[in-house]
Every structure is written in C-alpha cells, then in structure tokens.
Amino acid sequence: MRLLRRLLRDPVTGVALVLAAAIILAALLAPWIAPGDPAENDLSLAMQPPGEGLLLGADDQGRDMVTRLLYGTRLTLVIGAVSVGLGGGIGAALGLLAGFYRRLDGVIMRCMDVLLSFPAILFGLAIAAIFGPGVLAVVLALSVATVPLTARIVRASASVEMGRDYIEAARAVGMGDRRLIWRHLAPNCMSALVVFATLRFGQVILLGAALSFLGLGAQAPTAELGSMASQGRTFLFFAPHIAVVPCAAIFIVVLVFNVLGDALRDALDPRLGF
Amino acid sequence: MRRLLMAVPVLLGVLLVGFLLMQVVPTDPATVRAGPMATADVVAAIRSDLGLDRPLAVQFALYLGRLLQGDLGVSIINNIPVAQELGNTVGPTLELMLASLVWSVPLGIAAGTVAAYRRGRWLDRLVMAASVGAVSVPVFFLGLVLIWFVGFRWQLLPFTGRGGPLWTRDGLLAIILPAVTLGGVFVGPVARMTRTAVLDVLGAEHVRTARAKGLPERTVVVRHALRNAMIPVVTLIGLQIGFLLGGAVVTETIFSWPGVGRLAVGAILSSDFPMAQGTILVLAGGFIAVNLAVDLIYSWLDPRVRA
Numbered sequence: 001m002r003l004l005r006r007l008l009r010d011p012v013t014g015v016a017l018v019l020a021a022a023i024i025l026a027a028l029l030a031p032w033i034a035p036g037d038p039a040e041n042d043l044s045l046a047m048q049p050p051g052e053g054l055l056l057g058a059d060d061q062g063r064d065m066v067t068r069l070l071y072g073t074r075l076t077l078v079i080g081a082v083s084v085g086l087g088g089g090i091g092a093a094l095g096l097l098a099g100f101y102r103r104l105d106g107v108i109m110r111c112m113d114v115l116l117s118f119p120a121i122l123f124g125l126a127i128a129a130i131f132g133p134g135v136l137a138v139v140l141a142l143s144v145a146t147v148p149l150t151a152r153i154v155r156a157s158a159s160v161e162m163g164r165d166y167i168e169a170a171r172a173v174g175m176g177d178r179r180l181i182w183r184h185l186a187p188n189c190m191s192a193l194v195v196f197a198t199l200r201f202g203q204v205i206l207l208g209a210a211l212s213f214l215g216l217g218a219q220a221p222t223a224e225l226g227s228m229a230s231q232g233r234t235f236l237f238f239a240p241h242i243a244v245v246p247c248a249a250i251f252i253v254v255l256v257f258n259v260l261g262d263a264l265r266d267a268l269d270p271r272l273g274f
Numbered sequence: 275m276r277r278l279l280m281a282v283p284v285l286l287g288v289l290l291v292g293f294l295l296m297q298v299v300p301t302d303p304a305t306v307r308a309g310p311m312a313t314a315d316v317v318a319a320i321r322s323d324l325g326l327d328r329p330l331a332v333q334f335a336l337y338l339g340r341l342l343q344g345d346l347g348v349s350i351i352n353n354i355p356v357a358q359e360l361g362n363t364v365g366p367t368l369e370l371m372l373a374s375l376v377w378s379v380p381l382g383i384a385a386g387t388v389a390a391y392r393r394g395r396w397l398d399r400l401v402m403a404a405s406v407g408a409v410s411v412p413v414f415f416l417g418l419v420l421i422w423f424v425g426f427r428w429q430l431l432p433f434t435g436r437g438g439p440l441w442t443r444d445g446l447l448a449i450i451l452p453a454v455t456l457g458g459v460f461v462g463p464v465a466r467m468t469r470t471a472v473l474d475v476l477g478a479e480h481v482r483t484a485r486a487k488g489l490p491e492r493t494v495v496v497r498h499a500l501r502n503a504m505i506p507v508v509t510l511i512g513l514q515i516g517f518l519l520g521g522a523v524v525t526e527t528i529f530s531w532p533g534v535g536r537l538a539v540g541a542i543l544s545s546d547f548p549m550a551q552g553t554i555l556v557l558a559g560g561f562i563a564v565n566l567a568v569d570l571i572y573s574w575l576d577p578r579v580r581a
Binding site for chain 2: 120259262
C-alpha cells in the first residue's frame with residue numbers, strides 16, 4: 001500500500017497505472033466487450049475508414065478493427081506475459097542457485113554469458129526456422145532471450161543478500177538450504193525481479209510484435225498486433241488506418257509498461273542500474 | 275582474453291544450431307539434389323556422396339569442413355549458392371547499420387549529456403520523456419510513418435530498395451529513410467545510458483577537483499566528465515548492437531533493403547533451409563565479432579579491466 005501511494009505521487013505514473021489496468025482488463029474481457037467476432041468479415045465494408053458506423057474502421061477483409069484490436073491486444077499481452085513468466089521464472093531460479101551455491105555460480109553464469117551473446121531477434125529467426133513460424137516460436141524465442149538477463153539480475157541481488165547477517169543467523173539455527181532459499185533469500189531478491197519483469201514486459205512485447213510483423217509469429221487470420229500491422233502495411237497507401245491502429249496500440253502498451261517500470265524502479269530502489 | 279576464450283563455445287554453439295537446423299529439415303537433401311526423376315540408386319549414391327549415411331558426429335565434422343571452405347550449400351528455391359547470396363547482402367546491411375549509428379550515437383550522447391547536466395530541470399525531463407517514448411516505438415511504426423509522409427504524401431525521398439553506391443546521389447537519397455528509421459529507435463537508449471553515466475561521473479572526485487581549481491564549466495563537462503563517461507557508454511552501445519541488428523531485420527523488410535536480415539526472413543518464410551542456416555550463421559558470427567571488438571576497445575579505453 002505504501003508503495004502504491006508513493007507511486008501515485010507522480011501524476012504520470014498514476015495515469016500509466018490506470019492505463020495498464022484498463023489495457024489488461026480490456027484484453028481479459030475481449031470476448032465479452034468486443035462488438036463482434038475477430039474473424040467475422042463483411043467484404044462490403046473492406047478498408048472502410050474510421051468513423052462512419054465503425055469506430056476504427058474495417059480492415060482489408062472488412063473485419064471490424066475494434067474487435068480485432070481487442071483480440072490482438074489480448075494475444076500480444078498473453079505472448080508477453082507467458083514469455084516473461086517462463087523465461088523470468090527459469091532465469092530467477094538459476095540466478096538464485098548461482099547466488100546461493102558458490103560451486104554452481106561459475107557454470108551457470110558462463111552458460112548465461114553464452115546465451116547473452118545472442119540478440120533476441122536471432123533466437124526468433126533460428127527457432128522460427130527450426131519449428132516453423134508461429135506463436136509458439138515467438139514465445140520460445142522471447143523466453144530463451146529473457147532467461148540470462150533475469151539470471152544475472154537475480155544473482156546480483158542474491159550475492160548481496162548472501163553477505164547479510166540474517167542468512168548467517170538462519171544457518172546458525174540449522175535451517176536447511178531449501179527453506180533458506182525460498183523463505184529468506186528469494187523474497188529479498190523480489191524487488192529487483194519485479195522492476196526488471198515490468199520493464200522486460202514492454203521490451204518483450206516490442207520484440208514479439210517485430211517477429212510477428214516479419215511473419216514469424218501469429219499467422220493469419222489470427223488477430224495479433226504485430227501481424228495486424230504487417231497486414232496493414234500492404235494497404236498503407238489505400239487505408240493507412242489498418243496499419244496505424246495496431247502500431248499505435250503497441251506503442252501505447254509498451255510506453256505504459258516502460259513508464260511503470262521506471263517508476264517502480266525509482267520507488268523501490270533507485271540504485272538498480274537498469 | 276577471457277572473452278576471446280568465451281567466443282569459442284559460443285561459436286561452436288552457433289555452428290551446432292546451424293547443423294541441427296539442417297537435420298530437422300523435413301525434406302531430404304539427397305532427394306532434392308537428385309531431382310524428381312531420379313531413381314533410388316541415384317539418390318543413394320548422392321546420399322553417400324554428401325555423407326548423409328554416416329553417423330551424426332561425422333556429419334558434423336564434414337559440415338564444419340565444408341563451412342571452412344566457404345561452402346554453405348545451395349538455395350532450395352533458386353539454386354543460387356548461399357555463400358554468393360550472402361556476399362551480396364552483407365555489404366548493404368553493414369551500410370545501413372553504420373548510416374544509422376553515424377547520426378544516432380552523437381545525437382544520443384549529446385542529448386544524454388545535456389539531460390544529466392540539467393538534472394531535474396525541464397530540459398532533462400523533456401529529454402527523458404522523449405527517450406522513453408523513443409524506446410517504446412516499434413521500428414516498423416516509425417518506418418511506416420516515414421514512408422507514408424515523406425515518401426508517399428510529400429514525395430521527398432525514395433523508400434524502396436537501395437539506390438546504388440553511397441557516393442552517388444541516388445544511393446545517398448535511398449539510404450536516408452531506412453537510416454533515420456533504424457537510428458531513430460537507437461537514440462533513446464543511447465541518451466538514457468549517457469545520462470546515467472555522466473551523472474555518475476559528475477559526482478566523482480576528479481570532477482569536484484576540476485571545479486575547485488577553477489576550470490571553466492565547459493571544460494569540466496567536456497574534458498573531465500564526458501570523457502570518463504564514455505567508457506560505460508561504449509560498452510553499452512556495443513551490447514546494444516544486438517538490438518540494432520533486430521531493428522535492421524525489420525527495417526530492411528519494410529524498405530526492401532537488400533540486406534542479410536531481409537534475406538533471412540524470406541528464407542525462413544519460404545522454408546529455404548540452407549539459405550536460412552547461412553543467414554543465421556552470418557548474423558550470429560557478425561554479432562560475436564562486434565562483441566569481441568567492443569571488448570577490445572573497452573580494455574583499451576580503460577586499462578583497469580585488462581585482467
């Protein structure tokens with residue numbers, strides 16, 4: 001609660017918080033609040049500009065853009081959340097282990113260095129080449145790219161915590177390793193992890209959208225913001241709104257989470273250097 | 275030195291991925307090479323010729339041998355040697371990345387320095403707000419907006435393909451929009467990194483000393499603060515080259531720029547496995563090389579890290 005109050009002191013952060021909640025809610029409720037079905041088309045409406053009857057117009061197939069936008073945001077957010085959850089979870093576990101067990105530290109972190117040697121886009125290209133383009137390939141690529149970054153950050157805060165007295169005290173009373181890690185070490189590494197995950201969520205959405213835009217992600221007719229933008233690119237000169245609507249949506253979602261991540265970092269620990 | 279040793283397992287990993295990529299291919303390379311009319315005997319002969327009947331470890335060794343000779347195979351789609359196609363596309367990609375860095379890095383460093391120096395004032399807030407906005411824009415959004423306004427509406431600049439060598443008028447005009455797009459997403463991160471680095475240095479003792487001995491403020495910032503702040507900035511820029519590479523793939527696709535990224539995407543989408551493999555190897559290899567170079571520059575700038 002104190003954290004929330006501190007966050008709300010800055011009006012920009014307040015707006016970002018409200019927007020983030022609204023975006024997540026709209027994505028969750030897409031099937032109930034969307035005016036139609038994302039695949040339902042009426043060719044007589046094809047490329048209709050925003051305004052007359054349809055709030056955001058229709059795409060080249062005559063599908064309602066509001067509906068597509070809601071469902072597209074939903075899938076984009078799911079891709080981002082699953083990737084950050086999966087990659088962040090594995091990375092955090094590895095980071096904790098590396099910070100806790102000195103013998104594992106070298107091995108784990110060298111492996112992470114190897115993974116860090118590749119940009120996410122390369123994972124995306126390679127995984128799409130091996131498994132074929134699709135949502136799964138994107139999620140896999142983004143997760144793999146998230147693991148080493150998370151491991152590094154969690155390990156850094158775990159190493160700091162390991163030098164504190166409470167670890168020594170817990171050891172002295174004979175606490176087992178597993179309990180020590182989960183009950184004492186992990187909770188104290190959480191603030192770094194939360195800040196990182198929020199910032200990473202925005203980055204992952206941007207990367208995922210880029211992969212989908214290239215055609216390596218969600219395939220037509222599935223509504224996903226990146227692939228919608230790619231589809232709109234074809235009709236850029238006739239009906240720019242088909243591309244602009246999903247592009248603007250991606251921009252807003254990423255901006256909101258970046259602002260939120262920055263604010264969280266400043267509120268939780270301004271010294272975190274990322 | 276440690277980084278140099280690190281590059282070996284990384285490189286092997288990349289090669290292994292490239293090799294595996296060719297293993298999971300649903301089509302049999304021998305059948306493809308033999309053509310649709312070939313008899314089973316011919317296919318078998320080609321199979322043993324290519325070493326496809328040997329154990330995987332031997333095949334990997336053969337694969338490495340072929341790579342060393344520059345043989346990356348032949349495109350399934352148009353029978354052009356992969357190495358030849360790569361040779362044609364590496365240049366344009368480097369050209370695009372350099373053209374983007376040339377303007378975005380100086381601008382980012384300048385903006386970050388000004389922001390740090392005016393910490394907390396409106397100019398700082400403006401720069402920081404702009405940079406958060408800039409890191410949140412999808413590359414393709416920026417590209418499409420530029421194409422729509424500058425290319426289509428105002429008809430000022432070309433927006434499809436490369437116009438020729440950079441020293442010609444056409445070549446120069448054609449690279450402007452792609453370079454503005456790719457550099458545009460790079461200014462934000464550079465500005466942010468520079469601001470953090472300069473803030474750190476401005477609080478350092480040698481800066482206080484410089485001020486105390488009465489040096490003009492300009493000299494303090496440019497000669498003493500900025501110079502030391504450049505060390506982390508150079509490293510971070512190096513680390514961000516991967517980010518730039520990702521942007522380059524998208525930028526090339528939007529502007530039909532004949533680079534490796536566009537080639538890679540096309541190959542993957544058309545299931546041209548040898549071509550996909552070749553492009554991924556080149557992109558990964560290039561990235562490793564850049565990282566190594568950055569490390570060398572880093573240890574040259576800052577003797578303390580030479581361990």
